[in-house]
Ligand code: FES
């Protein structure tokens with residue numbers, strides 16, 4: 257059994273990039289990526305809903321892939337690039353997905369919205385926007401207690417069209 261001081265003072269060094277900015281932080285091994293973002297970096301866009309991988313409110317991109325930040329240990333994100341909803345707007349312009357959510361009225365209380373937007377971005381880049389049913393299937397890990405699902409699916413489809421038109425231009 258380790259001495260009490262060792263058990264409670266263990267820390268590990270985590271170096272990661274968040275929204276393009278490098279960070280080096282000492283954290284306890286049990287700290288999740290969600291808590292690191294919200295409590296150490298004050299990036300509160302990712303929400304703590306269930307804190308056990310069921311609601312998707314904490315969705316962020318880890319090296320470009322969507323993850324539930326409440327299920328990722330911060331220590332395991334060593335050397336990774338994290339993107340949160342705070343990192344999407346560029347030069348004062350909203351990301352097309354953010355714009356589409358506004359234009360399609362894809363939220364009510366807004367609690368799930370940052371997770372929905374991050375998941376929507378991944379859904380689009382993964383190429384899962386072929387139909388309304390496909391969008392709903394690939395967005396099904398993000399729950400909305402206000403049941404704004406029809407508008408969310410419309411916003412994802414619109415953002416996919418917009419992003420593909422920008423790429424073609
Ligand atoms: S807070 Fe992470 S999935 Fe619900």
Ligand code: FES
Pocket residue numbers: 362363364365366367368369399400401402403404
């Ligand atoms: S907008 Fe309220 S939970 Fe989704």
